Amino acid sequence: MDDQVKASIIIPVYNAQNTIRRAIDSAVNQTTDEPYEVILINDGSKDGSAAILDAYASRYAYVRVIHQANQGITRTRENGIRAARGEYVFWVDADDYADKHLLAKTLPLLESGADVVIYGTQYFCENGGRADNRIRKNISDAAYWKQQALNANLSTIWTYGTRRAFWEGETAPSEVARSAADGYMTIRIFDKARVFRVLPDILYYHLVDSPFSIRHTFNGKRYLGNAFLWYYRLKCSETAYPENVEPCAARAMSGYIKAYAMDTVIHDLTEEDRKNIIKALRDLKRYSISGRIRDKLLGWAILHNQLWLCRIYARHKNSKTQQMNQKMQKD
Incomplete structure (x- = not known):
């Protein structure tokens, strides 16, 4: 079974009972014909999130749930990598969601030799309104994307899919475990990559920060x-x-x-x-x-x-x- 899993979609969850169904639905309803798995990691939630995750796991054979004591988003993601079996990894945050064609559009590029596939992101508000979007330039030059990671023009891990092998063995320093781990890990991952491909399609939807976000x-x-x-x-x-x-x-x-x-x-x-x-x-x-x-x-x-x-x-x-x-x- 492990050899048959082409991709892993990893969703860390902490007290997200109001939004997590939307995120999981987007992951389990992918249009790809390739076998994939969805890994849901309950990071010590105190609300009803755990029961929601277990319900999805009982319904879908390719959904796995991991329950753990609270460790924070960075260590939870690292645990997700250790549990993943897919050749390629994609991330979805618990209050965001992916386009249903995410895997169908990115996996062919990864299978044909790309190390990283970068795709567009639409920002949205909880009331249904749209905010800004981010369409990446269709540039395949590796040096360009490595510099984009270094100057913070691309520093979120949910805007690209890549080989799981690039993530293995990576541990974010304690200094960035609470914030900035995305930027650090993107630099590390991009440094290993040689072939970059870009899709102009919007394949990820990101909720604009609430006032309770760590960004505030x-x-x-x-x-x-x-x-x-x-x-x-x-x-x-x-x-x-x-x-x-x-x-x-x-x-x-x-x-x-x-x-x-x-x-x-x-x-x-x-x-x-x-x-x-x-x-x-x-x-x-x-x-x-x-x-x-x-x-x-x-x-x-x-x-x-x-x-x-x-x-x-x-x-x-x-x-x-x-x-x-x-x-x-x-x-």
Whole structure:
């Protein structure tokens, strides 16, 4: 049976009882004639998600459910790779859904030699309205897509399908486990790929963020993840893509500074995290960075232990974030 599974669609699930049926329906109703599996991973949900997943597994022989204690999205995805049997892997988030022709249109390209197939994404609102969409340029040059991953123009894993072998053995660093793991893993996967193909078709539908999304949570851990990723992009770009270096350095510096500053109020970083931030900020002084005066001032304050400036910034940022989230909930 394992040799017959051509593709694995992996869906991590955490407290998604209101949207998960839509995601699973899109996965089980694929139009391909190729054998495939759907792996549903319940990451310690506290709502009714687990029962929904079990119901689908009892109905469809090619649906498998894994129940686990909560580990977070990044480790859950890694568990999904370990469980997958398909030659190719596709990702669907629990509040998104895939086009029914996703596999039918991408698998022939992968079977004919493509390492990665990139496809279009439609963003949508929960009330049914459409937001922006993302149609990728029909460019097959591998260097182009590797650079797109490094400069963050393509950094979500649900916008492409690829060989499972590329995912095996990959583990995201702890710094990006809470945020930014998609961008890190895309760089890693694309670095292994040699043949890229692009489909202009919209084959994935992504729910526009709710105010409860991690994207609207600003704390030390989140900023640390983003900073770590930009620092990684910087180091990867130095030899092959020098034009990326200064922008990556500026984003890394800004993220590290914000992470350290937010921690002075929230206290969510470890002592090792703080030491690594100081080390990175000192290293970043070697680069030509034309960042904001605010960032340079906060960077000076961190390196000279004038943390009262960081606390002022962090409290102001927290206040603005709370106001933004309250407004989004009302809207």
